[in-house]
Amino acid sequence: MDIKPFQSFLPTNVSFGVGVTRSIGELCAHKRVMVVTTGLKRSGILNRIIREAGTPADLLVFDEIEPNPTCESVDRGGYLARINEIEVVIALGGGSALDAAKAVACLRDEREEIVAASAGIRSYLLGERAFARRSTQLIAIPTTSGTGSEVTNVAVFSDPVNHYKKSMVSPWFWNDYAFVDPELTVTVPEKHTAATGLDALVHAIESFWAVSSTPFSEPIALEAVKLIMDHLLRAYHNPEDIGARTKVSLGSMMAGIAFSQTRTTILHALSYPLTVDFHLEHGFACSVLLKPMLQTNAPLIPKKVARLLDYLEAPSLERLLQRIEELMVSVDAPVHLKALGVQEKDLEGIADQTLRSPLTKLNPKAFTLEELIAWLKENR
Ligand SMILES: [Fe+2]
Structure with a gap:
């Protein structure tokens, strides 16, 4: 390499x-x-x-x-x-x-x-x-x-x-x-454990796929993804399990270190109108479109996807997407915008707000306004 x-x-x-x-x-x-x-x-x-x-x-x-x-x-x-x-x-x-x-x-x-x-x-x-x-x-x-x-x-x-x-x-x-x-995290309520844990997962994945990623940030992001994917559910179900809490805390901090070097990308840009206009918790606003965005970005970053699958021991992208969705459903996180009351008429405003953020430029897939509206319609 x-x-x-x-x-x-x-x-x-x-x-x-x-x-x-x-x-x-x-x-x-x-x-x-x-x-x-x-x-x-x-x-x-x-x-x-x-x-x-x-x-x-x-x-x-x-x-x-x-x-x-x-x-x-x-x-x-x-x-x-x-x-x-x-x-x-x-x-x-x-x-x-x-x-x-x-x-x-x-x-x-x-x-x-x-x-x-x-x-x-x-x-x-x-x-x-x-x-x-x-x-x-x-x-x-x-x-x-x-x-x-x-x-x-x-x-x-x-x-x-x-x-x-x-x-x-x-x-x-x-x-x-x-x-x-x-x-200090053992008393965090269930819902908040889910939302913050998924926020950290998105930090790690966005940092990994960001066009600004570096040979230094990528392994940190990969390990953060693994720590969170492997331990969030345990921390969610057993809040006082200090072993699981420690792994998720470490994953969250490592995700922070990774994105401090790269910044986040379009999922965070999308989260801002979703929190302002639909009052969604930050972590859920970031993760709700994680699965379709990974699917969209994947063909543009084949080498990174291969490394991600290898690191997580996932046999295929489809299997990884399924694991992500299973994790989100298990912690009661939203997986569709529709379920949050976002209607088709809202999508143009969300897309317009999103593209104002410079973070969108760090996403592997670049979107025009029309493309993003169409993508949101497809994945709502
Ligand atoms: Fe975040």
Whole structure:
């Protein structure tokens, strides 16, 4: 196999395993700390992290982040971090908390008048401004297995006022530290285990088939696909099975590392209108069209498909597609847009929104608007 030239950048210091969060105390000692979270209902986790933070000079909990974090809550977090002169931002939660904390930490350093004049995170999200620095330490502690946000420089925000959801990247969005403790995921409810696990599976598969994949990212993505395919169902049925939770957590983090090098592709672009307009959970919005898109991409990437089948010990593409569908059905995930109330008249809008995302350019199959509408009709 020829090795094509590539670049990689992985600046996050990762600790993985049961109990690893114990060492956050060293990073928080005598510092002004802010925990950014989503109103974590799963009792015990927030208290445990506060206890493990040890002896900070001050500790503020900002728990107003909602699922699909909005520009408003991120701006408010940034404001509170600024006036409290926060030095360490700890993101605690799922993808929403982790993404929001990245922006909160960066907004903390902006001057008040600039934030006011440029309308907060919105102007960064729309590319009108770019973050130039981040003085706080940024620590991510994921409590779900799926987002991968702990090891990427990507964050996704929603603007309900202007009706869009958009991802952004910034060199300041890499976490300084990630503490991935599978034990924190044992209380994740069934449905959420399914959605986040499938999100991670899509991260891995999209990273693998992306035109931007590299000889470095591909094996990481392959192993992530295998870990999730082999263990998600066990974690779903036996939430306290720490062995299965550990495998899925590792797969999710590896998928994050893989897509941090490549980005995701058209399934993530499709997921944004599906979450904004049809209120679908992110993971399900990404996975609902996984099977038909793999079928469509496969003839364009025969060598990658052969490697995927070999790695997963699948005798044929048809068998693999069947395994994916069986897994999705077993965890009660939607496998058709129709079942989600998406009607034929909605498809043009979904296709139009999707093609606005630069992620679509990384998909092996390039679509025109007409082609994507026709594809969605066929696979609805
Ligand atoms: Fe995702």
